[in-house]
Amino acid sequence: MDRAGIPGAADDHTDPTALAALLAHPRWEVVPTAGVLEAAVGLPAGATVTVTASPGRGVEATVAVAEGLAARGFAAVPHLAARSLHDRAELAGYLERLAGVGVDDVFVVGGDAREPAGEFADGLALLRAIEELGRPARVGVPSYPDGHHRISDDVLWADLRAKQAHADYTVTQLCFDADRLCAFVGEARRRGVDLPVVAGIPGVVDTARLLRIGIRIGVTDAARFARSHRSTAAALLRPGRHRPDELVARLAAHVAAGDCDLERVHVYTFNQIEPTVRWLSQAGRAAA
Template sequence: MKLLSLLDHARYEVLPTEGIEEAVLAHVPTERTVTVTASPRRGLGATLDLTERLAGHGYDVVPHLAARMISGRDELAEICDRLTSHGVRRVFVPGGDAEAAGAYADALALLADLRTLGSPFAEVGITAYPESHPTIHDDLTIQAMWDKRQHATELVSNLTFDPTVLATWLARVRARGVTMPLLLGLPGPVDPARLLAVATRIGVGESTRFLLKHRRTLSRLTTPGGFTGERFLLDCAPALTRPDAAVVGLHVFTFNQVAETEAWRRDLVARLGRTRGAAPPTAAGGPTDMS
């Protein structure tokens, strides 16, 4: 998969907070897919309400149906009817950070009930962890991916800042026979202090330590404009562009900085487009295929 194609197939994750609808409308074109997180503090209603409003504006919207926030099959059926009536055809199903509200202790149980309800969504994404989760053992995340693969259509990876970790993890996933296409999780331009705080909380502690060990990378995070992910993409290019990697796009964690994220994406697409057909330097100084 070429880097330009990945950027063309970038979708933006937003948090259902006040003002985000207006920000998306002002800065994100309707051809860009938007995903809406599920917040235990705000409740799943905030996710569904924003999803419906953005869908009404013409966006392809992917709500996060956090399993532990849904009480059981009856509520899930109501949610499915509500979303499909607004033209929503894709969902993302994490386990979620909340205490279980009812029948669903994990994402697998909800995924199984989606099938029982007739598989109302054409595309169903599940979480993938290139790095260790702070509360779930690696063996469990690996087994869960294997168990959930029969109910899902795509993987969405959590954040990582280490290209070597990503390449090794991706090779192992494919070697285990998990063939679903992958959307690579990537942070958009964001205040570095905010990024590091969120990264530690959601399970990328190894990457935080990686940044502290590699002061040049940390220095880039603290320069004006924050971390854009451009150098990370260039360093990952050999792994991402392998045909067997099946990386089909980017899942960009915007932390609601959608204006900055879309401006960065457009600028990078323009610069990569100008170098198409050439052999520009990689982050390490060697050639790469950026067409």
């Protein structure tokens, strides 16, 4: 995706009102690894928490963590990966389990598996099946400000336009570039995509911890992640700890200038929950 569409650079000075609004009701994303439910107690009570899916761990791990989060009072949002599901019977079983614990929001992705495990070749096929089975109250889909390493931009846009008939919002893949992200939102509106856009941003990411998580979720999954996030891999692999202060300040400046129609932020924690919650709390208080 190119950066066309920004009508001039946003002011670099942080707008406190816009920043406070942007950070007011974040979504938090976690990886379904051992210990994540215990770590989740550090999240704000009742927070919206999404749970990723990967070919290495399977849909079962994602749904089990979502059930655990719901039992702890969080608004859990599991990722359902099309290419990791076998058939409608399996899908119906997961949807029934999730409804049984009060989960009414799912996030539908194609998934990173090279080949489909069954009848769902892509996210759109899964969305249509969910509609036919009885969709939850809310359904989200991904979008790609940085593009995708295996899919052309034209195909991505056509896919997003088709998916919006079955979805309630889109969350962007992780992006470190506020100008690029806001240009993507403007381009989406010009192309007839009117879904609310949630900006996917990094939390406070420690390189060593990230690499350990990469090993735990599988080297193949980690490699696919790096290939799928063109502008982010280098930033994530710099020594030390990344903080998104500059990114959110610039996003807020774009929002205040009226050239970035964002609903809120979606924070990729990589399970580094404590430092990320502390950072966002401090950022929110500073903006208030």
